[in-house]
Amino acid sequence: MRPILSIMLSLACLLVGAPGLAEELDDADREAIRRVISQQLDAFQRDDEIEAFSYASPSIQAQFKTPAEFMRMVRSGYEAVYRPRSTRFLEVFAMDGQVVQPLEVVAQDTSVVVAYYLMERQPDGTWRISGCVLGRAQGETAEVVNSAAAFARPQSLGPHTP
Numbered sequence: 729m730r731p732i733l734s735i736m737l738s739l740a741c742l743l744v745g746a747p748g749l750a751e752e753l754d755d756a757d758r759e760a761i762r763r764v765i766s767q768q769l770d771a772f773q774r775d776d777e778i779e780a781f782s783y784a785s786p787s788i789q790a791q792f793k794t795p796a797e798f799m800r801m802v803r804s805g806y807e808a809v810y811r812p813r814s815t816r817f818l819e820v821f822a823m824d825g826q827v828v829q830p831l832e833v834v835a836q837d838t839s840v841v842v843a844y845y846l847m848e849r850q851p852d853g854t855w856r857i858s859g860c861v862l863g864r865a866q867g868e869t870a871e872v873v874n875s876a877a878a879f880a881r882p883q884s885l886g887p888h889t890p
Contacts, residue, residue: 753820753827757855761829761847762817764855772802772810785848785858808835808862809843818842832865840865 753761764783771780780802781795792798802810809831818830827847834840846859 758820761820761827761845761855764847764857765817765829765831765845768857769809769812769815775799783857785850785856788856788858806843806860806862808833808839808841809860811836813838 768780768783771777771783777795777799781789781792781798784792784798788798792801813834813836815834816832818832820827820829822828827849829845829847831843831845832840833843842863842865844861844863845857846861847855848858850856
């Protein structure tokens with residue numbers, strides 16, 4: 729029960745957001761973040777596990793070890809982003825120094841979810857995906873529908889330390 733409560737509280741914090749880092753992102757950063765997510769979604773569509781895995785942060789890559797393991801997790805726990813019917817980027821925000829890019833997703837079954845992508849700037853200045861939490865869109869709130877252990881561990885929602 730405690731892990732579910734932790735996930736719900738973390739998601740509630742995500743929904744509120746925090747000023748600061750997101751406002752410091754320039755247009756090039758915002759575009760780069762959206763491009764990384766879009767490219768990973770395109771790789772999912774082609775079942776290109778190597779390319780899809782390349783957009784994951786080093787910590788996610790270390791956790792899943794191989795592109796095949798990563799894709800197995802995505803296929804089993806993230807069907808909405810694996811095979812979306814349509815997507816729409818929402819406004820990026822920050823929480824405790826973590827950049828979060830929400831993506832509204834219409835799933836194949838026509839349900840609507842919000843995928844909260846946790847983004848991590850790499851030492852070379854590029855962006856990678858360090859996690860994702862799916863929430864069911866319900867007006868101004870969201871209900872957690874998936875937090876597959878490692879792709880978006882609840883503890884990763886706090887401050888990020890490289």
